[in-house]
Amino acid sequence: MKKIFLLLLIITLAICISTGCAPTVAPTPSEGEGEGEGEAESTGDRVVLMELFNADGCSASELINPIAEDLAESYGTGQVILIEGAAWGKYTTSEVQSRFDWYVPGTKHTPFIAFNGLSNTFSEGVIGGGGGGSTPVNHAPTITSTPSIIATVGVEYNYDVDATDPDGDTLIYSLTTKPTDMTINSSSGLISWTPTQGHYDVVVEVSDGSLTDTQSFTIYVVDQFPIITSTPITTATVGVEYNYDVDATDPDGDTLIYSLTTKPTDMTINSSSGLISWTPTATHIGDNPVVVEVSGFDVSTSQSFTIVVPGSLSGTIVSDVGGPAVGGSLVDVKQGAAIISTTTTNDQGRFGVADLPDGTYDIVVTQYGKATSKAQDVHIISSQTTIINLVQKEVNVPAWECESPAITVTGISEGDTISGAIAGITVNIDDDSDVKYIFIGADYIPNQLECDFAYYDTSNVTLPSVNTTFLSDGDFQMVVVAYDMNYNRTQYAINVIIDNSNVGTVPEEPEFWPIAVTIGEKISYFSLERRDKFANRSIEIDPNIIQLAEGKQIDLDAVINTAENDSNLFIKIYCEPSSFGDNIVGYRVYRKFEGETNYQYIGSVPTYSLDESAVYYDTDPYLAVGRKTFYKIKALNAYGESEFSYEMWTTPLAKFNLNLISPSDGAVDISIRPTLVWQPLQEIGVKQFYKISLRGKNDSYNLWEYNLWNNTSIEYSGSTLQYLKIYEWNIYEAYAYNYDYDYTAVSIASDYNGSLNGAFEFTTQSESE
Amino acid sequence: MKTNRMIPLFLLFALLITCIFISFAGPSTDYEATLKAKIDSELSRGAKIVITATRSSTPTTTTISGTITNVSASSLSDLVINGMTIKNHGETGFHYSILDIFNEDKISINTLAPEASINYTFTLEDINWVANDIHGVIFVQAPKSTDKEVLQAIYVE
Numbered sequence: 001m002k003k004i005f006l007l008l009l010i011i012t013l014a015i016c017i018s019t020g021c022a023p024t025v026a027p028t029p030s031e032g033e034g035e036g037e038g039e040a041e042s043t044g045d046r047v048v049l050m051e052l053f054n055a056d057g058c059s060a061s062e063l064i065n066p067i068a069e070d071l072a073e074s075y076g077t078g079q080v081i082l083i084e085g086a087a088w089g090k091y092t093t094s095e096v097q098s099r100f101d102w103y104v105p106g107t108k109h110t111p112f113i114a115f116n117g118l119s120n121t122f123s124e125g126v127i128g129g130g131g132g133g134s135t136p137v138n139h140a141p142t143i144t145s146t147p148s149i150i151a152t153v154g155v156e157y158n159y160d161v162d163a164t165d166p167d168g169d170t171l172i173y174s175l176t177t178k179p180t181d182m183t184i185n186s187s188s189g190l191i192s193w194t195p196t197q198g199h200y201d202v203v204v205e206v207s208d209g210s211l212t213d214t215q216s217f218t219i220y221v222v223d224q225f226p227i228i229t230s231t232p233i234t235t236a237t238v239g240v241e242y243n244y245d246v247d248a249t250d251p252d253g254d255t256l257i258y259s260l261t262t263k264p265t266d267m268t269i270n271s272s273s274g275l276i277s278w279t280p281t282a283t284h285i286g287d288n289p290v291v292v293e294v295s296g297f298d299v300s301t302s303q304s305f306t307i308v309v310p311g312s313l314s315g316t317i318v319s320d321v322g323g324p325a326v327g328g329s330l331v332d333v334k335q336g337a338a339i340i341s342t343t344t345t346n347d348q349g350r351f352g353v354a355d356l357p358d359g360t361y362d363i364v365v366t367q368y369g370k371a372t373s374k375a376q377d378v379h380i381i382s383s384q385t386t387i388i389n390l391v392q393k394e395v396n397v398p399a400w401e402c403e404s405p406a407i408t409v410t411g412i413s414e415g416d417t418i419s420g421a422i423a424g425i426t427v428n429i430d431d432d433s434d435v436k437y438i439f440i441g442a443d444y445i446p447n448q449l450e451c452d453f454a455y456y457d458t459s460n461v462t463l464p465s466v467n468t469t470f471l472s473d474g475d476f477q478m479v480v481v482a483y484d485m486n487y488n489r490t491q492y493a494i495n496v497i498i499d500n501s502n503v504g505t506v507p508e509e510p511e512f513w514p515i516a517v518t519i520g521e522k523i524s525y526f527s528l529e530r531r532d533k534f535a536n537r538s539i540e541i542d543p544n545i546i547q548l549a550e551g552k553q554i555d556l557d558a559v560i561n562t563a564e565n566d567s568n569l570f571i572k573i574y575c576e577p578s579s580f581g582d583n584i585v586g587y588r589v590y591r592k593f594e595g596e597t598n599y600q601y602i603g604s605v606p607t608y609s610l611d612e613s614a615v616y617y618d619t620d621p622y623l624a625v626g627r628k629t630f631y632k633i634k635a636l637n638a639y640g641e642s643e644f645s646y647e648m649w650t651t652p653l654a655k656f657n658l659n660l661i662s663p664s665d666g667a668v669d670i671s672i673r674p675t676l677v678w679q680p681l682q683e684i685g686v687k688q689f690y691k692i693s694l695r696g697k698n699d700s701y702n703l704w705e706y707n708l709w710n711n712t713s714i715e716y717s718g719s720t721l722q723y724l725k726i727y728e729w730n731i732y733e734a735y736a737y738n739y740d741y742d743y744t745a746v747s748i749a750s751d752y753n754g755s756l757n758g759a760f761e762f763t764t765q766s767e768s769e
Numbered sequence: 770m771k772t773n774r775m776i777p778l779f780l781l782f783a784l785l786i787t788c789i790f791i792s793f794a795g796p797s798t799d800y801e802a803t804l805k806a807k808i809d810s811e812l813s814r815g816a817k818i819v820i821t822a823t824r825s826s827t828p829t830t831t832t833i834s835g836t837i838t839n840v841s842a843s844s845l846s847d848l849v850i851n852g853m854t855i856k857n858h859g860e861t862g863f864h865y866s867i868l869d870i871f872n873e874d875k876i877s878i879n880t881l882a883p884e885a886s887i888n889y890t891f892t893l894e895d896i897n898w899v900a901n902d903i904h905g906v907i908f909v910q911a912p913k914s915t916d917k918e919v920l921q922a923i924y925v926e
Contacts, residue, residue, distance in 0.1 A: 038824040038926040046816040048808050049908050049922040054863060067801050069864050071808070077924035080808055081906050083855055084863040096867045113804070118916040119814075120807040168916035 045079070046116075051099075052084045053112040061111045068113065118168045140211035141165040143204070144683065146625050146654040147217045151195040153224050153252050153297075161189035161204050161215070169208035176214070177203035195221040197252075197297055224251040225301045226294045232305040236280045236288075238354055242307065246274035246292050254296035261302065262291035265348060278307075282343060285311030285352030286385050312356035312380055315388035317349045317365055317373070325349025326392050329367040335359065356380050363388050366402070371395045371487035374404035379414060379495070393487040400486040405431035407480050407492040411463075417497045418476075422466045429459040431484045439481040468498050473639070500638065507582035507642040510635040512575045514618075516652035516745040518625065519569070569623055569652055575605065575633050576613035583637045589616045590644070594628035604636075625654045649744075656684040656736040656747035660729070663762035670762045672721040676729055677713040684747050685736030694718065697726040697761060723767040730759035817841035818909045818921035826898040833925055834890040837909055839881045847913040848920070850889045851875040854896070855904045868903065869893075 052068050054061040065084070072082035085096035113122040123139075145162035161184070163171055173189040175182060179200040182193035191204065199220045205212050230247035246269070248256055258274040260267060267278035269292065276292065288307040293300050313333065317326040331351045333341040340361065345351045363375040373392040380386050395402065411425035412418070429435045438461060468476075480492045575587035586606040590599040605616040616633075623629060630649040635642040662677040663670045676692060692714060694704040704718030721727065738745040822835040833852065839845050852875075854868040876889050889907075896903060905925035911918050 037826070038822075040822045040923050040925055046812055046814055047922045047924075048811040049906065049919045050808065052865075064800060065863065068804060071801060071804055072865070075808065079812060081922050081924050082865045083853060083867050083906060084865045085867045086863070093867070093869065096870065099867075099870050099872070115807050115811050116919040116922075117910060117912075117914075119811055119918050122804060122807060164915070164917075171915070 047078065048075075048080045049116055050080055050082045051114045052082060053110060053114075054084055054086050064111045064113075118166065121167055123166075138169070138208065138210055139166040141169070141171050141206050141208050141213050143206055143213050143215045147202070147215065147219075148624065148626070149217055149219055150624060151193075151219050151221045153195055153197055153221055155195070155224075157191070157193045157195050157219065159191040161191060161206065163189065163206040163213065165208050167208065172207045172209070174205050174207070175202065176205050177201050177216075179219075195219070197221055197223060223254070223297045226250045226254070226256055226296045228292075228294055228301055228303045232290070232292075232303065232307075234305055234307055236278065236284070236307050236309050238280050238282055238285065238309060238311065238352075240279070242276070242278045242280065244276040246276065246294065246303070248274065248294040248301070250296045252296060257295045259293050259295070260290065261293050262289050262304075264288040264290070264307070265346065280307075280309045281346075282311065282352040282354055283346045283348075283350040284309045284314075285354065286314030286387050308385075309352075311352050311354045311385050312382055313351075313353040313361075313363070313378075313386050313388065315351055315363070315390065317345050317351070317390050317392050319393060320391055326367070326370070329365045329370070329392060332364045332366070334362045334364055356382060358382050363390070364404070365390055365392050367392070369395060369398065371489060372402045372404045373489045374491070376404075376407055376490050376492045377414075378493075388491075390491060391489060393483075393489065395488075396486045401432055402486065402488055403432055404488045404490040405429050405435065405482040405484050407482055407490055409478075409480060409492065409494060412478065412494055412496065414494050415496065416494075417499050418468055419498065419500045420468060422468065425463040425466065427461045427463070427480050429482045431459075431482070431488075433484045433486060435459040436483040436485050436487070438483075440479070468500060473498055473500055504583070504637070504639045506640040507584050507635040507637050508578045509642045509645045510575055510584070510587060510633055511578050512573055512587070512631070512633045512645055513648055514571050514573045514629070514631050514650045514744070516571045516623075516629070516650040517569070518653050518655055518745070518747040569625070571618040571623060571629060571631075571650060571652070573616040573618060573631055573633065574613065575616065575635070577611050577635065580611050582635065582642075583610045584612075584635045585610065585638070586636045587614055587616065588634045588636065588641065589618070590632045590634075591618065592630050594630070594649075599630075599632055623652060625652050627652065651738070651745055653684050653736060653738060653745045653747035654682065656688075656734070657681045658731065658734055660731065660760045663729070663760060665760040665762075667760075667762040669765045672723065672764050673716050674721075674729075674762065674764075675713055675715045678731055679712060680736075685738045685745070687737045687739065689733070689735045689737065690731050691733035692729065693732050694727055694729040697728055703727075721764050723764055726761055726763050728759045728761045816921055817845060820907055820909065820921050820923040822907050822923050822925050824898070824905070824925050828897050828900065829895060831893040831896055831898040831903075832890060833893070833905060833907060834888065835907065835923075836886045836888050837881075837921075838886040839883055842883055844883065845881045845911070845920070846879060847911055848878040848881060849875045849910050849912055850878070850887075850907065851910060852891055852905060852907040852925075854893065855906065857902060857904070 050068065050072060052065070054065055068082060072080045085099070111123075115121070141163045142165075143161060143163045145160065147159050147161075148157070151157040161173055163173075165171055171189075172186050173184050174186060175184050175191070178184075179193065179195075179202070182191060182200075182202070184191045184204065189204075189206065191202075199218055201216070201218050203214055203216045205214045226248045227250070228246065228248045230245065232246075233242070233244045236242040246258055248258075250256055256274075258269050258271050260269045260276070263269075264278065264280070264284050266281075267276060267290070269276045274292075274294070276290075280288070286309060288309060289304070290307060291302050291304045293302045315331075317329050317331075318324065319326050325345070325347070326349050327345050327347045329345045329349075329351075331343050331345060332339045333353055333356065341353045341356065343351050343353060345365075358381055359379075361378050361380055363378055365373045371393050373390045375388045375390055378386060378388060406429070408428045408430070409425065410428075412422065427438065427440060429438060438459075440461065440463065474497065476496050476498045478494045478496065480494075482490050482492075573589055575589075577584050584607060586604055588604045589602050591602045592599045602618060603616060605614045607614050618629075628649055628651045630647055632644045632647055634644060658678050658680045660676075660678050663674055676694075678690070680688065688710055690708045690711070692704075692706045692708060693702045694716060695702045704716065706714055706717070708714055734748070736747040817840060819838045819840050820835060821837075822833055824831060824833050826832075837850060852871045855865050856868050857864050858866055871891050874891060876887075878887060881887065891907075906922055907925060908922035909920045911920060
């Protein structure tokens with residue numbers, strides 16, 4: 001018996017020695033000194049921050065939790081600091097979730113412990129919570145960076161692939177699909193390549209030695225634009241040959257082809273040399289717009305200019321406003337009954353008279369079968385070219401007379417300098433037949449005119465007060481047009497000078513802020529405008545732009561507003577006055593990309609009424625995810641434009657999508673207080689917003705809605721659910737934001753349209769459970 | 770003789786019961802050993818940063834301030850100073866559950882040269898540190914590093 005006891009004692013001691021590990025008790029840090037104060041200082045030794053991610057009620061968590069706590073206490077906080085957070089249920093906050101989210105991969109493992117961040121990990125597989133093995137579970141790495149998909153011929157392309165590995169494994173980068181000569185640094189993930197023409201599929205793979213993650217994308221290589229180096233000649237003389245030799249170079253060395261996309265009649269260009277040749281006639285007197293285009297491999301550059309052919313009188317006759325040209329009409333230049341000069345319109349409806357003495361003339365246009373059109377009292381100065389464009393309609397009744405009306409205007413005279421409000425202007429029409437209608441108007445400037453083109457059906461009109469305050473200073477033309485019953489027409493222009501220089505000042509610099517908006521695939525839609533811009537720049541359609549799914553709409557909240565006519569990536573620039581009373585009528589928007597020196601004017605947006613804010617949409621195809629974009633704006637009023645505003649910038653976010661996780665679709669036996677869990681497909685922005693909904697199946701209203709920031713799970717907190725009933729849940733709004741003072745970029749995963757894989761249905765448990 | 774035989778038997782059974790208990794807890798002892806090995810692995814890496822922390826509290830506001838110093842031989846880059854508050858829930862829950870993370874107030878440091886120091890302050894509003902038995906952690910992390918390493922941490926009573 002004694003030997004048996006002795007044997008048992010030896011066995012027992014052996015077991016104890018093999019399982020027990022007396023921990024080293026380290027000294028604790030200095031204690032707090034008195035109530036309300038405390039001081040501590042770390043020594044030169046490293047302190048281990050042990051972060052334990054638990055799940056309240058999880059058996060594996062309950063097993064490891066006391067072990068971790070006892071171990072931490074045995075070391076003391078001078079060596080080991082333990083903190084705990086929960087996957088769901090109690091003891092979790094959005095901050096806890098966000099901290100654990102970045103190192104707990106994919107589907108959360110509970111429990112999961114990170115020592116000093118990810119330096120060492122200890123996960124579910126080790127402790128048996130998910131399978132009970134003794135070998136640590138390896139987790140796949142994840143590529144976290146977003147590729148640049150636009151490259152330029154001959155300009156080095158770089159993309160630094162970033163990836164994380166939850167286990168802290170050493171990662172190896174490689175390219176499994178790539179264009180020739182593209183390389184990747186296997187350690188850093190830096191892709192380098194000098195692009196050539198075309199578009200190329202790329203697949204990059206990151207491996208931790210056993211598990212991998214891949215990222216596929218297509219790079220679109222843009223040709224470099226030809227550069228036109230010559231300066232156009234902008235004057236020509238009737239009857240004298242005009243020559244301009246267009247010179248251009250191409251950075252890629254492409255063969256260049258020259259063409260004219262806009263030109264006067266008879267102008268030609270040598271497609272190889274770029275030599276433009278032309279002999280103007282009298283019909284070319286005045287301005288002759290020209291656009292020459294130089295094409296490289298698949299992109300082109302154009303140069304626009306106007307050639308002025310001097311002469312006394314020039315004009316174009318059309319059959320209606322915006323209608324086709326009227327060729328073959330006789331144009332008489334008259335003083336009283338005397339015809340001073342006669343010419344004929346060409347096929348483009350143009351006419352010209354080279355030499356006319358200074359004086360006042362009537363320009364009378366006639367043609368058999370058409371009504372007579374007359375410009376009355378045209379003031380011609382021989383050293384200038386006067387432009388007279390007229391409408392010549394089809395005659396109403398050929399048997400009727402073809403004499404144009406005579407117009408008399410009182411209260412304002414040619415050459416007057418006017419300011420402020422003008423009253424007492426009267427227009428009288430004299431004609432053999434009845435007056436059909438009169439138009440009285442001016443050069444149309446949106447939102448600036450008190451006196452728009454107004455229609456009257458009487459022969460004697462006294463205008464209401466005309467307020468010039470909102471008109472730009474300088475030359476201004478008041479126009480009266482009268483038609484008689486046979487469509488004979490007279491046009492009478494009075495040239496005045498507006499001078500409100502003593503009346504007002506330019507606006508103050510306006511306020512503005514840009515917001516980059518990226519819309520996820522589920523609700524993104526295709527913009528014809530953006531497509532056309534891509535096409536014009538010979539860029540193939542961005543595969544990331546997905547056509548809007550049937551029935552989907554963009555209906556964003558007050559922060560984002562409506563995005564109609566835009567694309568899945570655009571930047572909204574909100575412009576508003578810095579003070580009221582400046583009478584702002586619009587804003588001009590200027591932009592530059594990071595790395596560029598100068599701002600470029602990109603467009604303007606009018607206000608609907610004075611001093612209102614306005615939104616400009618920048619949909620340029622060169623906007624790109626991760627491309628920092630800078631803006632400045634100016635405000636406009638009748639007296640000019642403001643100084644530049646301050647500079648602001650934004651950087652578009654990548655696409656943001658998410659999947660519903662739990663309760664899974666079709667799940668049964670679910671608690672009547674379920675915890676709803678979802679998972680973004682990629683970490684986007686610094687802040688994420690979710691709007692969660694839950695409703696009975698086939699109900700037309702939501703039983704529960706909940707707004708949540710920076711969290712990916714929530715316990716249902718609405719009215720009590722019924723047992724054994726089918727419910728559906730969804731996330732019908734989900735945005736990711738970046739912000740500084742305010743939101744600067746937003747990526748929209750869901751906007752009243754549900755998650756990528758939702759809505760999910762589940763059935764609650766029976767009451768007996 | 771009886772007396773001589775009874776004493777070893779008592780001791781033996783007591784020892785046996787203890788060891789059976791430990792033996793049943795065998796798997797958890799494995800986990801403890803695994804955890805301990807990882808802790809020791811981290812401890813053996815030595816410190817690159819030294820942190821000091823001073824806390825002062827009123828019934829409504831707590832301020833934690835201090836200094837971090839680079840005690841390594843090379844510059845450290847892309848660091849953040851961050852912190853957390855912890856609540857001990859005793860037997861009813863996690864002993865060290867996180868109440869808050871100072872994520873929105875974390876301090877970013879581009880580069881910290883050898884022997885260089887930087888002061889920090891975190892002001893926590895609407896928190897009664899003493900009455901609610903709140904504790905805290907200040908830590909310095911390199912979130913852009915491959916393993917998002919926490920270089921040093923300090924416990925604040």
